[in-house]
Amino acid sequence: MAFQDWMKQANLIGGEWVGADSGETIDVTNPVDGSVIGTIPKGGKAETERAISAATEAFPGFRDMSLMDRCNLLWRLHDALMDNQKELAELLTVEMGKPMAESMGEIAIGAQYVRWFAEEARRAKGEIVPAGVNGRRILVTKHAIGVVGMITPWNFPSSMLARKVAPALAMGCTVVAKPATATPYSGLAWGALCEEAGYPKGVMNVVTGSAKDISKAMMESFAVRKITFTGSTEVGKELMRGAADTVKKVSMELGGNAPFVVFDDADIDKAIDGAMVSKFRNAGQTCVCANRIYVQAGIHDAFVAKLKARTEAMKVGDGREDGVEQGPMIDMDAVEKVEDFVADAKAKGGEIVTGGDRHEKGGTFFQPTIITGATQDMKFAHEEIFGPIAPVFKFETEEEAIRLANDTVYGLACYAYTSDLGRAFRLNEGLQYGMIGINSGLITTVEAPFGGVKESGLGKEGGSQGLEDYVETKYVCIDGI
Numbered sequence: 001m002a003f004q005d006w007m008k009q010a011n012l013i014g015g016e017w018v019g020a021d022s023g024e025t026i027d028v029t030n031p032v033d034g035s036v037i038g039t040i041p042k043g044g045k046a047e048t049e050r051a052i053s054a055a056t057e058a059f060p061g062f063r064d065m066s067l068m069d070r071c072n073l074l075w076r077l078h079d080a081l082m083d084n085q086k087e088l089a090e091l092l093t094v095e096m097g098k099p100m101a102e103s104m105g106e107i108a109i110g111a112q113y114v115r116w117f118a119e120e121a122r123r124a125k126g127e128i129v130p131a132g133v134n135g136r137r138i139l140v141t142k143h144a145i146g147v148v149g150m151i152t153p154w155n156f157p158s159s160m161l162a163r164k165v166a167p168a169l170a171m172g173c174t175v176v177a178k179p180a181t182a183t184p185y186s187g188l189a190w191g192a193l194c195e196e197a198g199y200p201k202g203v204m205n206v207v208t209g210s211a212k213d214i215s216k217a218m219m220e221s222f223a224v225r226k227i228t229f230t231g232s233t234e235v236g237k238e239l240m241r242g243a244a245d246t247v248k249k250v251s252m253e254l255g256g257n258a259p260f261v262v263f264d265d266a267d268i269d270k271a272i273d274g275a276m277v278s279k280f281r282n283a284g285q286t287c288v289c290a291n292r293i294y295v296q297a298g299i300h301d302a303f304v305a306k307l308k309a310r311t312e313a314m315k316v317g318d319g320r321e322d323g324v325e326q327g328p329m330i331d332m333d334a335v336e337k338v339e340d341f342v343a344d345a346k347a348k349g350g351e352i353v354t355g356g357d358r359h360e361k362g363g364t365f366f367q368p369t370i371i372t373g374a375t376q377d378m379k380f381a382h383e384e385i386f387g388p389i390a391p392v393f394k395f396e397t398e399e400e401a402i403r404l405a406n407d408t409v410y411g412l413a414c415y416a417y418t419s420d421l422g423r424a425f426r427l428n429e430g431l432q433y434g435m436i437g438i439n440s441g442l443i444t445t446v447e448a449p450f451g452g453v454k455e456s457g458l459g460k461e462g463g464s465q466g467l468e469d470y471v472e473t474k475y476v477c478i479d480g481i
């Protein structure tokens with residue numbers, strides 16, 4: 001097979017692949033050169049309402065399917081992902097730009113989320129609670145929440161859907177998913193993968209088109225009992241407001257502003273490895289990227305020298321070429337946004353150690369960049385960069401590092417490198433984040449709960465906690481026994 005075999009230029013509604021009612025389409029381009037790779041339907045309210053109806057009709061039968069049958073379907077979905085990993089990865093790279101090695105990893109972790117929740121579903125246990133009075137029995141049971149609306153971002157167009165679809169299907173929920181318009185094919189491929197695995201028609205629906213019209217139809221429908229969203233904090237807040245009208249449950253995986261703190265007693269080479277993967281994975285376009293690199297004064301100059309050498313050695317290019325470590329940014333808006341961060345830092349005294357400009361490859365390629373002399377009054381100290389810009393701040397004391405690291409409305413991921421165990425515990429207790437990496441710059445894994453605090457979101461994805469977002473807990477009181 002080729003990646004084009006998974007490139008669905010239609011929407012999946014009630015088991016049928018269809019175009020938009022209007023026949024209108026949207027072009028999808030390759031960020032490497034802006035070439036059109038295909039089209040998708042420009043769907044909206046009517047198409048979404050039909051998808052919700054299909055999911056509503058399919059829900060009772062799927063909910064009542066035996067647990068083992070639902071788990072076996074997930075195992076088949078896992079195998080479909082891994083049997084087609086290369087083609088799905090190439091489709092992802094063509095529409096999003098990330099290097100093939102990263103796309104292969106994204107498909108693989110998506111399959112791991114599916115396998116994880118096939119196992120977790122068998123542990124969605126209830127309780128029998130000892131009653132305080134005689135003659136009474138108290139049961140607590142867990143049930144599928146129902147039809148789930150899913151809206152996902154362009155930067156991890158497959159795995160961000162994986163960690164929503166897997167627990168939802170594991171619990172017997174049905175799905176209406178809207179992938180990002182810039183990278184729709186990896187999301188539409190999940191519809192094809194569910195067909196391949198043998199899911200009943202209407203269980204998995206994928207619609208594309210006007211984000212506002214599609215999400216509005218989801219919000220207005222009482223049948224949609226949950227919204228799970230990954231994307232910017234700004235849009236997340238809008239969706240939370242919309243979900244309130246019918247009191248839908250929400251899961252929000254939103255923006256980040258990760259501090260990466262290196263103490264004098266760190267293993268400097270491990271800290272450099274961690275900084276490189278945390279900062280430059282996906283060209284810096286991840287919500288858990290190191291957004292601020294704080295380095296203690298004693299190790300600062302040695303750290304910057306090593307980081308410069310590693311950054312300048314990175315291979316930038318088309319993600320389909322062997323050895324490429326950084327692809328293009330998603331679009332020109334993203335390039336202009338990082339240029340604005342660079343200009344702001346330079347105007348406030350920052351020093352460009354390497355990079356700082358558009359790449360000689362042109363288009364949306366941008367040089368991996370390090371800026372030293374960074375200060376808290378620079379824009380990137382408080383805003384998500386979402387690009388290959390590494391601001392380096394110098395600090396003196398542990399107390400100062402914790403204070404600076406917490407100086408943000410975000411609270412998704414943070415990282416620290418130290419060999420002092422006591423300090424590691426003080427950081428764990430003092431840093432206000434949903435996820436903390438101690439001596440690691442890449443911490444996302446299926447067995448751990450991924451998610452943030454403050455304005456980085458609500459809810460968890462992965463781990464045993466990730467199942468909770470797709471269940472309703474019921475209490476039954478039986479008297480007169």
Ligand SMILES: NC(=O)C1=CN([C@@H]2O[C@H](COP(=O)(O)OP(=O)(O)OC[C@H]3O[C@@H](n4cnc5c(N)ncnc54)[C@H](O)[C@@H]3O)[C@@H](O)[C@H]2O)C=CC1
Nearest residue numbers: 152153154179180181211215231232235253254255256287
């Ligand atoms: N916490 C996490 O796990 C993650 C967070 N993100 C965040 O997402 C952002 C980058 O991804 P983007 O796709 O640019 O985010 P975005 O918020 O612009 O779009 C995300 C999704 O929402 C849709 N959307 C956009 N405007 C909408 C609206 N008004 N109503 C309904 N839907 C709307 C888009 O079509 C897309 O499907 C960054 O802020 C990043 O931090 C990205 C990935 C993971």
Ligand SMILES: O=C(O)[C@H](O)CS(=O)(=O)O
Nearest residue numbers: 155156285286287288444
């Ligand atoms: O979209 C993102 O930034 C992802 O959440 C990053 S990860 O899950 O691949 O670490």
